[in-house]
Structures are given as C-alpha cells and as structure tokens.
Amino acid sequence: MKNQWIQLVPADTSLVERVVDYYQRNRDFLAAFEPARDEAFFSLDHQKAVLEKEMAAFEARTAFRFYITSTEWPSQIIGMIGLNNVVWGAFCSAFLGYKLDKDYVNKGYMSTAVKMLTQYAFEELGLHRIEANVMPKNKASLRVLEKNHFVNEGLSKYYLQINGVWEDHIHMVKINYAMH
Numbered sequence: 001m002k003n004q005w006i007q008l009v010p011a012d013t014s015l016v017e018r019v020v021d022y023y024q025r026n027r028d029f030l031a032a033f034e035p036a037r038d039e040a041f042f043s044l045d046h047q048k049a050v051l052e053k054e055m056a057a058f059e060a061r062t063a064f065r066f067y068i069t070s071t072e073w074p075s076q077i078i079g080m081i082g083l084n085n086v087v088w089g090a091f092c093s094a095f096l097g098y099k100l101d102k103d104y105v106n107k108g109y110m111s112t113a114v115k116m117l118t119q120y121a122f123e124e125l126g127l128h129r130i131e132a133n134v135m136p137k138n139k140a141s142l143r144v145l146e147k148n149h150f151v152n153e154g155l156s157k158y159y160l161q162i163n164g165v166w167e168d169h170i171h172m173v174k175i176n177y178a179m180h
Contacts, residue, residue, distance in 0.1 A: 001066070001116050006109055007074065008066035008081065008116055011054035015067055015077065019047045022077040022101065029102035033138065036164050054082075062086050064125070068100070068113050078104045081113045083121055083130070092128035092179075094121065098144075105140055114148045122176040129176065133159055133169035145172045 001008040009015065023030070023042055031037075040046050057063035065082035069075070079100035086094040096117070100110045121127040132150060134141045150172040159169035 001120060002071070003112065003116065005071060006078075006112055006116075007069050007071060008113060008120075009069060011051050011058060011065040011067065013048055013051045013055070016044055016048045016051055018075070018077045019051065019067065020044055022080075023047070026099075026102050030099060031163055033099070033135070033162060035161060061088070061125075064094075064117075064120075066113075066117065068109065070104070070109070077101075079110065079113065081110075081117050083117065083125075083127070086125075086127070092126065094127055094130055096130050096132040098141075110141075110144045111147045114144055118148060118174060122178065126179075127176060128179050130174045132172045134172060135162065135167050136170055142170065142172070145174075148174065150174045 020042060027037075027042065054063065054065040058065065063082060063084045063086060065080065065084075067077045068079035068081060070078055079098065081096075081098040083094035084097055096114070098110060098113065104110075118130060121130055130150075132145055133156060134145065136142075136155075151174070153171045153173050156169045156171050158166040160167055
C-alpha cells in the first residue's frame with residue numbers, strides 16, 4: 001500500500017537488516033512504550049525469526065504486519081504497523097499496534113499509516129472492529145487514533161507490562177459501520 005508520503009510494506013525476511021537498524025536507532029526512544037528487551041532482540045537472527053512468524057501469520061490471516069517507509073527514503077524503515085490477534089467469524093476484529101521512528105513523530109506519518117491500514121482492514125479484509133490500547137501519558141498516540149475517529153471505550157487498569165511496569169491503557173475502538 002502506498003500514498004504520496006509513505007508505503008506500507010508487508011513483512012518479509014528481506015527487510016531484516018533494515019528492521020534491526022530501525023530498532024537500534026530507536027532503542028532508547030521505544031523503551032518507554034514497549035516491554036523490556038534483552039540484547040538478543042536487537043540481533044539479525046532474532047528479527048529474522050520475528051519476520052518469519054509475521055509472514056506465517058499473514059498467510060494464516062491471524063495478523064497483518066507492515067513496515068513503514070517514507071517515499072523520500074524508501075530504503076529506510078521509519079515505523080511498523082499491524083493488525084494483531086485477528087479473530088474471524090462472529091467477532092471479525094483485530095488489535096491495532098504501531099510504532100514510529102523518533103525522528104518522524106508529530107509529522108502526520110502515523111496518522112496516515114493508521115488511516116491506510118484501517119481502510120485495508122475494513123475494505124479489503126472485511127473486519128468489523130479494530131481495537132487499540134494506549135497509555136494515557138502517550139498523548140501523541142492518542143491523537144493519532146482520535147484523528148482517525150477511534151472512540152474511547154474506557155480505561156483498562158494495569159493492562160500491559162511496559163518497560164517493567166504494569167501500565168493502565170485507554171481502550172480505543174473503531175467500528176466498520178458499513179457492515180451494519
């Protein structure tokens with residue numbers, strides 16, 4: 001998927017060196033928003049295994065991971081976005097997750113990526129509901145979801161362990177009303 005600013009590239013093992021580069025460049029920045037990572041996480045072997053799992057999940061239609069590149073610098077990964085834990089049948093729902101390079105925040109890149117992936121989820125995949133959970137202190141991420149018309153459905157206490165601390169998360173949701 002591509003527009004004038006960014007491209008969403010499906011997970012592929014050919015991206016492994018660029019993925020490792022992304023994580024190494026953003027190691028300190030991402031620590032405040034993610035689980036604690038050991039050294040192995042930042043290795044080529046680990047990230048190749050992750051990419052292989054993401055490719056298998058894509059084929060199985062249980063998750064859809066994309067890597068974000070800017071059209072200006074297409075060889076550099078500037079972020080990631082994905083639909084995780086996809087449940088079909090009567091639920092037709094997934095969890096949205098994303099992260100962006102520290103040098104690209106607050107410039108509209110992630111808002112655009114969320115818009116593109118939401119459109120893909122609703123129009124191509126036929127999902128009914130997308131859920132996203134964000135720490136209350138992550139104002140930039142909450143703004144991305146609000147700009148994309150996600151609605152606050154409440155607070156989940158001690159929802160995820162982020163950097164060693166159980167953090168509350170705001171539960172944001174977007175419904176595909178075209179399915180009604």
